[in-house]
Amino acid sequence: MADLDHSSSDDTSMDSREENSSHDSKLEFSEDEETLITRMYNLVGERWSLIAGRIPGRTAEEIKKYWTSRYSTSV
Structure with missing residues (x-):
């Protein structure tokens, strides 16, 4: 029974690490994505969902944060 408890806690910590690593990787954009974002922004402005x-695989929030x-220009 101790083994089950131990493996359960390992699964939980592994899930947390996987979530963090997948979240971090989504913050990195490829050169193609950056180019597309710039072109689209010039065409449609701040319409992040568009x-x-x-x-594929990107959210409006991720694009806006990027x-x-x-x-961003600070005044």
């Missing part, structure tokens, strides 16, 4: 619809972190 831009995200052109990039854009604001990369191109």
Whole structure:
């Protein structure tokens, strides 16, 4: 029974690591994605959901975060 408890806690920690690594990897954009985001932004502006619809596996929130972190101008 101790083995079951131990493996359960291992599964939980592994799931957490997998979630973190998959979340971190989504914050990295390929050169093609960056180019597409820039082109789409020039065409449609801040319509993040429309831009995200052109990039499989990306959400509007991810695109917006990428854009604001990369191109945000502080006054």
